[in-house]
Amino acid sequence: MEVPFHSYLPLLFVLLLGLGFAGAFLVLSSAFGPKKPTASKLDVYECGVPPTGDARNRFSVKFFLVAMIFLLFDVEVVFLFPWGVLLKEFKAAGTGLFAFGAMGLFLLILGLGLLYEWKRGALDWEK
Numbered sequence: 001m002e003v004p005f006h007s008y009l010p011l012l013f014v015l016l017l018g019l020g021f022a023g024a025f026l027v028l029s030s031a032f033g034p035k036k037p038t039a040s041k042l043d044v045y046e047c048g049v050p051p052t053g054d055a056r057n058r059f060s061v062k063f064f065l066v067a068m069i070f071l072l073f074d075v076e077v078v079f080l081f082p083w084g085v086l087l088k089e090f091k092a093a094g095t096g097l098f099a100f101g102a103m104g105l106f107l108l109i110l111g112l113g114l115l116y117e118w119k120r121g122a123l124d125w126e127k
Contacts, residue, residue, distance in 0.1 A: 065122055076110055079103075 083103050090099035117123060 062125070069117060069122060073110065073114070076106075079106065 080103070083099065087096065087099060090096045
């Protein structure tokens, strides 16, 4: 089934219109905006509060650990969704049991990984 190119023209038009407006407003703001840099304008702004301490503070490792665990277990959804959509086709082709077993093995490995992380204390925020 071939989709004609002219069906994408409204999408292209909206995209170009959005880019045109963004570009026009950037040009207009730089052309007509105030250009008087003062000390208060050049000062670092941190949520309305004067900055304290060094900006190069080190983050705790647990933030990175939580981010990595999230990415690891979030990727599983990328594999679960297409599998769920295609499960009926697998069943019709006679490979439904194999596909179900493969996903079961995948979820078992992820579950064991979650159990390992839990036992190691990676999910304990107070630690």
